[in-house]
Amino acid sequence: MLDQDLFFTTLSAYLLGALMLTIYFLQPTKWTLRCGVAAAIIGCLAQYADLTVRYLTTHIWPLTNLYGSLSLFSVMSVTLFLVFAFRYRLWFLGGFVQWLAAGFLAYASTWNEGSMPAVPALQSYWIKIHVPLVVSAYAAFLIAATLSAIYLLKAGFERSLQRTAQNDVSEALLAQRLSGGTPNIERAAETGHQIALWLNTLPSLPSLDIMTYRVITVGLPLLTVGIITGAWWAKEAWGAYWQWDPKETAALLSWIIYAAYAHLHTRHAWRGIRSAWLSLLGFASIIFCYLGVNIWISGLHSYKF
């Protein structure tokens, strides 16, 4: 019962937080920011409490099924958002992250079969290390993907404004655009264009790109250590640290994409739009690895034996 109450408290808090921070995104005011952040913190606390209560009442580690792990994924996404937001002032991101967290939590509930003891392969202390690490990496990539999406939104709008104002190709404007500025959005904002006004309150394109890079450079080591602990566990459970199981391999695919991102980002010409698309591709591969493989592709990670 307490489990249910905490679940609904979390979901409601995330929805409220998402609403408040979306309003903040559209029209920044102090009170919407405060309400949104407070709701996010309450949601996180309630969700951690929920996971703890589930463990204490059943004595079963709550991350042995998709419900538990998705639940951790949503709370980690909001937690990491709060950490990054406090550090880099990313409050504009909160609405999107909380909508996604609420969505994943609601989706998680469709996998809630009640508490089941773990199958033998999952009866290992490694689950307590491996799953939180991997899920934290996924959460970091969710935040990075959200930042990239916002980057692409802003860059795309700048481009579309540029197309409609094609006759203005002054050198100053060109130089501003080349250095990552958004002169067309700024100009449109001055004339009161609503979308331009919203986008103008966001950090500049280079800042968004750097923030995405920062978040990915937290996610990639987490994913690496997640894969390493998974391999270590696999060595204990299945006899080989690498079995080319679809889940392992899908995680490797995501790792390859983010490693490519890190390398491309060392090239000036590849920063910005291209690396934002790569970050989105990386997150698509994460979702494929996390949910797609669990649902569509069977393998050792279906935990049959």
Added chain:
Amino acid sequence: MNVLVWREKFLRLFSDVLFAVSLFAFWGVLTFIGVIIDQGREPAYYFSTYPATLARCILRLHADTIYHSNAYLGVIAAILVSLAVCTFRRVIPARLPPLRAVQIEKMALNARIAWHGEEAVLRERLQEFLRSRGWSIRLRTLDAVEWTFADKANWARRGVLVAHVGFVLIAAGTCVYWARGYSGELTTMVGSTVTIPQTGATLHLDSFLYQIEPIVTKGGIVYQPIDYVSRLHVRAHDGVLRSATLRVNHPLDLDGVAVYQAAYGVATQFRVTQERHVLAKLAAAPVQEGASFVLPGTTRTIQYARFVGTIGSDGLPTLDPRPNNPGVILTVYDGATKLGDVLVPFGRDADVGGGFVLRPLQTRLYTGYQYRFDPGIPLVGVGAFVLLAGLCISFGFLPARLYARIDGAGTSWSLSLAASTVKGYLIFEEQFTALVQALRDAELPIVT
């Protein structure tokens, strides 16, 4: 001459980051193919799952065993070569540049601060200021100009090298396994002994226990396996017989070979009769799930498809795998043609045609073990650790360098300051602005 040109072309290509990323992309595509196409199945599986043309493509391009294909191994080899070339030609020069004079005003992060007073005092104050903020200072006179170089996290410039070395170590560890390691599978029934062929170590299975719990869930009852345990007597190369327990997640070490609990099943002993005569040869040994036998003098094959724990009151298999009202599912083939499945309860006869009658009599548990000798594991482990350390260093620290020079005469001097980092200038812009501001605000006294 030609060789030198080609060598240079090769080195230029392999040291290009974009080329490295294309290799990553190719590696990613092959990996993705491996995820979505079931690996290591029989050709018939691909023909039954995919349209014939696609199935033929899969088989011809070795997409069914992609991780061992030449393409896969080739791309990893190319990545290693590119990594080596790039590390020496690009990473080291880029990350560990010598201290040299720069054109300050041409650098993206630059500032100029005017100073009235003595040059020596300015130099001293500047160094004090930077040292107090964690910058390490080096002084050089280049082309008769005295330069002050200040570094932060200079050691972390080697992070990329560490990450690259880690990757190479992992690859090397994997090669050690290919060169010297081995692995295999063993299946044994209760009361039988199996031998690891490479070492001669033996495992005698005394008993095999499993526990399955019915759990009530929202979607109905689920039969959840909880435990699988083999109780064994093992004899390693020292010849001593020891008792041992083998469980999932708790492998056994026999002469450095790790043995894992991997599978289990229910073998069944059948009585096979033809025109009421018992065929002693066919009825002798228990048959394992999935195994087949041919009925003598016919083209018929009987496959013991699987054990059914509980047959329901409607005569159909239930989901309960525990042996309450057990039976077996047999699949009858004539040549390659499947004739059908038949569910036979224990102790009952099944007429499989041609005058043959089968009766499942007794069960015997069997279990599967995997064994593996992998001398590359320590290297892979160290490589993984080094790779992780490299990533943490590369991503967790930002090596930055300040270039400072003082120009002027008498009591009128100006301090020119520029900064660069290994990750471009944008990532350091805020810090640089704050640093310059702090320099201006500091009680040096420095005035603009």
